[in-house]
Every structure is written in structure tokens, then in C-alpha cells.
Amino acid sequence: MFEVFLAYINSKTKITDEEAEMIKAVSVIKKLRKKQYLLQEGDVWRYNAFICKGFLRTYQIDDKGHEHIMNFAPENYWTGDRESLQNETPSPFNIDAIEETHVLLINKQDFDNLCKKIPAFNDMVNTILQRSFNASQRRIHAAISYSAEEKYQHFLDTFPHIVNRIPQHMIASYLGLSPETLSRVRTQAAKK
Secondary structure (H helix, E strand, O other): OHHHHHHHHHHHOOOOHHHHHHHHHOOEEEEEOOOOEEEOOOOEOOEEEEEEEEEEEEEEEOOOOOEEEEEEEEOOOEEOOHHHHHHOOEOOOEEEEEEEEEEEEEEHHHHHHHHHHOHHHHHHHHHHHHHHHHHHHHHHHHHHHOOHHHHHHHHHHHOOOOHHHOOHHHHHHHHOOOHHHHHHHHHHHHHO
């Protein structure tokens, strides 16, 4: 699975064989079964996690037992709780596998050292963080500004490669809609 991560890095930047070996030396592959947790609410997140194969979701459960999905992470995505990682505080999130998943983990100290020792890797990480921030801004804008129909269409436009891998109730949770509302929206969209 490290080869998947290396191919990802090489698609973003160029590193030497020696640098690749430095990264491999601190990388750990974790296999998750469907519905198995990578992170549970209350635990401190200590890794940078790259999805080599499979699909994860990050979510919270409110006091009424309703699930609120923050994001999805298929292959070639990063996941985790940055606030918990940076501040060493308990995470309010759960991260679990929607399907069997292989995740590459690098602990915070090793990851920070890689960023210091490999400038190209550090530049890649900074670019990813900028893109992630921009995506978060777009997601917040859609959540507070779009109608149910626009939210669903935006989701389809943004994630065409994963929409068929996600149960409808999870899409509804991600969009902040009830399953019934999403069903109505999908029915109306199909008629157009």
C-alpha cells in the first residue's frame, strides 16, 4: 500500500528515492473492516492519515442520537481531526470505515520531521491544507446559502466519483437534510 501513497506524492511533487525511504520508514498501514473505527469521540487524534484504499467518514452524534457527517474520505484523500492533532485535545468526532479500508498513518512528530527534512513534501502538505481550507469555505457557503435541491446538485457536481458508494441516509446527513427531504429532492431531480 505504500506504493499507492508514493504514487500520490509523485503526482503532486517530486521526491528522491532516499526521501521516499524516509517516508516509508515512518509509515504504518492500518486495515479497517467495514464499520470499524479509526477514531472514536473522546480520543486524542495523533496521526496524519492517507486513504490508500477504501472509504471513511467523519461524523458526530448529537444528544438526540442523530448523526451529522462532516466529511467523506475515499482513496487519495486525507482524514483526521486537525484540531485534536494540533492541540492534543479529545476529538468530538468519530471516523469509521464505510467499506474495507487501508489507511497509511504517520504520527505527528514523524510527519513534522518529514516536513522539515523534505522541502518538496512540506510544500505539498501546505498546498493540500490550502485546498482543504478552500473546500471547507465552499462547504460552509453551500450549507448556509443553498436550497435542498442546490445542496444535492452541488454534492453531485463535487463528488461524482463517490456518490454511488454512499448510502442515501449518509448523503442526507452530510447535506443536513432529512432522508425524506433527500428522497423528495432526488425524485424531483429525476423528473427534470
